[in-house]
Amino acid sequence: MNTKQPIRSAIPYSRGNVKPLLNEIIHALDRLLNDDEPTAIDLASLPFAPGELDELERALGHGELSAELDALGKSLIRETAYPGVWWVEHRNTGGEVVGRYIEITRSPEILMSQDADIGAGRARLRESLEDSGHQSNKEAGK
Amino acid sequence: MKTIPTLGEILQAQGVSRRGFMKYCAATASLLALPPAMVPRIARALEQARRPSVIWLSFQECTGCTESLTRSSSPTLEGLIFDSISLDYHHTLQAASGDAAEAARHAAMQENMGSYLVLVDGSIPMANPGYSTIAGISNYDMLMETVEGAAAVVAIGSCAAFGGIPGANPNPTGAVSVRDLVKDKPVVNVPGCPPIPMVITAVLAQFLTFGRLPDLDLHGRPTAFFGQTIHDRCYRRPFYEQGRFAETFDDEGARKGWCLFKLGCKGPITYNACATVKWNAGTSFPIESGHPCLGCSEPGFWDKGGFYAPLSTGKFGSGGKLAGAAVAGVALGAGAAVAGRRRQAKYTKEG
Amino acid sequence: MDLLEFARGPALQVAAYILVAGVIWRLVGIIFLKEKPEFSEPRKPGGLMAALKVIYTRSFTAAPFKRATLYPKMLAYVLHGGLFIVVFLFVPHIVFFEGFLGFGWPGLPNNVIYIAGVAAVVSGVALLVRRLTSPVLKLISNFDDYFSWFVTMLPIVTGLLMPVRMGVRYETLLAIHIISVAVLMIWLPFGKLGHTFLVFVTRGTTGMVFERRGAKT
Numbered sequence: 001m002n003t004k005q006p007i008r009s010a011i012p013y014s015r016g017n018v019k020p021l022l023n024e025i026i027h028a029l030d031r032l033l034n035d036d037e038p039t040a041i042d043l044a045s046l047p048f049a050p051g052e053l054d055e056l057e058r059a060l061g062h063g064e065l066s067a068e069l070d071a072l073g074k075s076l077i078r079e080t081a082y083p084g085v086w087w088v089e090h091r092n093t094g095g096e097v098v099g100r101y102i103e104i105t106r107s108p109e110i111l112m113s114q115d116a117d118i119g120a121g122r123a124r125l126r127e128s129l130e131d132s133g134h135q136s137n138k139e140a141g142k
Numbered sequence: 143m144k145t146i147p148t149l150g151e152i153l154q155a156q157g158v159s160r161r162g163f164m165k166y167c168a169a170t171a172s173l174l175a176l177p178p179a180m181v182p183r184i185a186r187a188l189e190q191a192r193r194p195s196v197i198w199l200s201f202q203e204c205t206g207c208t209e210s211l212t213r214s215s216s217p218t219l220e221g222l223i224f225d226s227i228s229l230d231y232h233h234t235l236q237a238a239s240g241d242a243a244e245a246a247r248h249a250a251m252q253e254n255m256g257s258y259l260v261l262v263d264g265s266i267p268m269a270n271p272g273y274s275t276i277a278g279i280s281n282y283d284m285l286m287e288t289v290e291g292a293a294a295v296v297a298i299g300s301c302a303a304f305g306g307i308p309g310a311n312p313n314p315t316g317a318v319s320v321r322d323l324v325k326d327k328p329v330v331n332v333p334g335c336p337p338i339p340m341v342i343t344a345v346l347a348q349f350l351t352f353g354r355l356p357d358l359d360l361h362g363r364p365t366a367f368f369g370q371t372i373h374d375r376c377y378r379r380p381f382y383e384q385g386r387f388a389e390t391f392d393d394e395g396a397r398k399g400w401c402l403f404k405l406g407c408k409g410p411i412t413y414n415a416c417a418t419v420k421w422n423a424g425t426s427f428p429i430e431s432g433h434p435c436l437g438c439s440e441p442g443f444w445d446k447g448g449f450y451a452p453l454s455t456g457k458f459g460s461g462g463k464l465a466g467a468a469v470a471g472v473a474l475g476a477g478a479a480v481a482g483r484r485r486q487a488k489y490t491k492e493g
Numbered sequence: 494m495d496l497l498e499f500a501r502g503p504a505l506q507v508a509a510y511i512l513v514a515g516v517i518w519r520l521v522g523i524i525f526l527k528e529k530p531e532f533s534e535p536r537k538p539g540g541l542m543a544a545l546k547v548i549y550t551r552s553f554t555a556a557p558f559k560r561a562t563l564y565p566k567m568l569a570y571v572l573h574g575g576l577f578i579v580v581f582l583f584v585p586h587i588v589f590f591e592g593f594l595g596f597g598w599p600g601l602p603n604n605v606i607y608i609a610g611v612a613a614v615v616s617g618v619a620l621l622v623r624r625l626t627s628p629v630l631k632l633i634s635n636f637d638d639y640f641s642w643f644v645t646m647l648p649i650v651t652g653l654l655m656p657v658r659m660g661v662r663y664e665t666l667l668a669i670h671i672i673s674v675a676v677l678m679i680w681l682p683f684g685k686l687g688h689t690f691l692v693f694v695t696r697g698t699t700g701m702v703f704e705r706r707g708a709k710t
Contacts, residue, residue: 016377040178042171047417049377050399050430071162090165096423098169101178110168114160371663383603385584404588411497411664447501454585455592456505456671467510468517475521486527 017046018056021102025085028104032084038105060085060102067111073098077108149350150189163188170351173344175366175415187351194349195250195258197288198232201281202274202308202317203264207299208234210336211343230258233276244277247288255291259349262320265301265308269316285323294328294355295320296345300438303331303362310444321362330355331362335438338419341367361441363413372409372435375417378402391432402429406450408437497664500671508675515682516690523694529702536707539700547700548693565623568616575613579606579649603656610653617646641685647673 021041028039043053061081069075073092080087086108090099147155153163167185171178200208212235229235230250231243238246250258262285267273271280279287289295297320300306308317321329332342345364348356356364373379381387381401388396388405401407409417412435416427429435434450437443447457494502537543554562580586584600591597621642624630651670655663680686 042178044172044424045175045418047375047377050426052377069161069165071159071165073165075165088168090169092169099165099172101168101172103178110161110164114164116160120159373663385600385602387584403585411667441495446498452585452588452592453667454589455501456509456589457502463506464509464513467513471514471517472521474514474518476525478518478522479525482522482526486529490530 016052016055017048018052018059021046021056022059025082025102025104029082029084032104032106038103040104041102043100043102057087060087069110075110077111147192148189149191149193152193170347173340173347174351175344184351187353191350191353194293194346195254196229196231196261196346197247197250197258197292198229198235198261198263199281199284199288200233200276201262201264201266201285201302202315203299203301204307205234205263206336207263207302207342208232210339211298240277251288251291257293258291259346260289260292260295261298262295262302263298265305265315265317265319266323267308267315268318269314273315282323285320289324289327292327294330294349295324296330296332297321297362298332298342299337300333300335300441300443303333304441306335307444310442328355329362330358330364333361333363333368333439333441334414335436335443337439338367338415338421340419341415359413363439367415367419368413368439370413370415370417372412372414372417372429376409376429377417378429396432399432402432402434404452405434406448406452407434408440408443408446408449408453409435410453412437412440412443414439495664496668497671500668500675504672504675505678508678512678512681515679519682519687520690520694523691531702531705533706535705537704539702539705541701543704544697544700547704548696551696551699565620568620568623571616572613572620575609575616576645576649578609579613579652582606607653607656610649613649614646614653617642617649637684641680644673644677644680645686648677 024041028041031037031039043056048056063079063081063083066076066078069077073090073095075091076087076089078087079085084104084106086103086105088099088101088103088108088110089097092098150163153166158166164181164185167181167188168178170188171181171184174184176184198208231247233243236243236246264274264281266281266285268282271282274281276284297303301308301317302320305313305317305319305322308315309319319331321331330345332345334341341364344367345356348354348364356366359365359368361368373382376382378399378401381399382403386395386398386400388400388402390396391405396402396405403409407429409429416435417429420427420430436449437446440446447455554566578601581590581598582601583603583606587597587600624634624638624642648670651666651673654661655666655670658666677686681689
């Protein structure tokens with residue numbers, strides 16, 4: 001993304017969506033720190049002027065951590081330059097955006113391994129060990 | 143009724159992980175314009191949901207609504223067909239034709255009696271059934287026969303919802319809307335010319351997820367997407383308030399992206415989600431691209447007095463009639479003057 | 494035809510015909526009345542110049558009455574000024590006039606209009622209160638006074654409600670606003686509201702007659 005490109009929107013910064021959103025994020029961070037309460041903001045519902053979404057992304061910036069999820073299409077889960085503020089972008093198999101959230105949380109839940117998947121994975125691992133015929137597994141006997 | 147697998151079972155069978163399912167639920171929440179806090183509830187609902195059978199009837203339409211849906215990105219139409227719904231009948235998309243197609247329709251109706259969804263695009267001609275028939279069956283007959291065992295009917299596009307362009311003046315085919323004919327089943331209107339594709343799929347997703355239809359406004363439109371006017375969510379609204387308007391297309395104001403009220407924008411009286419959800423996966427919408435809103439999700443928008451006539455112009459009719467009123471005024475005034483002068487003469491004589 | 498179509502179409506049309514016919518009726522009916530014969534010698538030339546002069550001078554209160562009329566005069570100026578700003582300097586209204594005049598003019602930002610509108614309503618209410626509480630005014634006020642006040646206030650109030658909404662749909666409020674303007678247009682030629690065009694006739698007549706007699710006008 002070219003950060004040097006000028007904003008196309010004629011809406012002045014003071015009247016647009018970016019400033020109030022950043023304020024909302026600050027309040028959400030307060031709730032996270034004081035009450036351990038996460039917040040998710042759905043960006044799809046906001047009437048962005050042309051260029052404002054880019055402006056918001058630029059304002060939040062990139063942090064240390066970035067993860068790519070590959071399930072029913074690619075998803076991007078990236079911590080912004082402000083720890084606790086995550087940019088989550090879901091795309092479908094066609095590459096189109098199906099969801100865009102700002103999550104204010106210690107860690108978005110989708111990053112964590114889910115119980116159902118852990119259970120299924122364990123079963124697969126067990127199976128693959130049995131197939132390769134390891135003696136130790138038979139002795140351990142589950 | 144044969145057992146239909148739940149969506150959870152279908153996704154599991156397809157090898158979709160729990161994470162993938164969570165992503166699907168997040169996308170569905172966004173699609174339904176529900177707050178992110180609802181995602182767990184959506185997940186629980188979707189796990190248990192069974193794919194509804196959907197019969198799509200196309201009447202007097204331009205196929206724009208189907209075209210719009212095939213551009214729908216969330217979820218993809220292929221995903222929609224195979225995961226969320228069972229599209230058992232659709233003229234444009236189905237492979238079968240003729241008798242085989244009609245047989246498929248009847249089979250779907252029988253197997254899912256009382257629980258299938260009927261989607262309709264296009265208006266229904268009442269002046270003469272011959273104006274629009276399918277396999278020799280008139281639109282009216284097909285509609286009334288198919289909705290008998292339906293759980294609900296969704297009228298897609300302004301033609302099915304309000305009569306649309308066939309219903310515009312002088313309405314030669316006697317085109318009517320679905321609501322005009324179907325009185326004993328719930329009818330959801332999803333108007334627009336065409337409707338925003340995401341809105342169409344959202345109604346289906348709502349039915350899939352929660353097993354019921356969304357809250358509707360007085361025109362039968364889901365309030366989640368038709369509850370606000372374009373004007374109230376338009377990003378150019380600050381310019382309206384400041385009094386900065388584009389006077390003509392491509393003048394300085396237009397290039398600066400100022401308000402299009404003077405160019406005939408019907409945003410203030412149009413209820414739709416174009417300003418927030420936008421078109422082509424959130425790329426833009428007519429006003430953002432520089433064209434005033436046509437008001438295409440409102441009843442009778444073709445006959446509302448011109449796309450480029452500003453909302454606050456009156457329709458005064460001919461100047462001739464006003465001139466006639468002026469002449470009438472002169473005549474009445476002359477009469478009043480004559481009567482007044484007679485009265486004056488009487489006083490002067492007496493006085 | 495829904496309410497908005499009715500308001501923008503037949504309602505406005507009929508109101509326009511009645512307005513035009515009514516204004517011309519009253520003007521013609523008054524102008525062609527006989528002049529009372531003046532038997533005294535003219536002290537000063539009367540005529541059109543005198544009429545124009547008095548139309549102008551009557552805009553200013555004569556010295557003995559200044560104090561007593563200050564309060565209602567201020568209220569009236571706020572009401573008329575607010576009305577002028579709201580009617581002629583609000584862009585959607587300018588577009589309305591452009592529709593049949595063929596030309597428009599620049600407008601003011603919306604928040605100025607809202608302030609002017611609220612000021613007009615407040616001064617209008619204050620004037621009504623004055624009319625109801627002053628013993629003299631209460632005695633001499635009739636249906637014409639109160640109804641004229643009502644049809645003037647209604648468009649301003651309905652217009653101010655439109656950005657506020659108060660749970661009513663925009664197109665309904667717009668239709669009610671336009672209909673209230675139509676009612677105003679229909680009533681205007683016939684009651685006290687006729688002063689909009691008759692004030693010039695009355696002042697002018699007074700000027701012509703009194704100037705000729707040499708009175709200080």
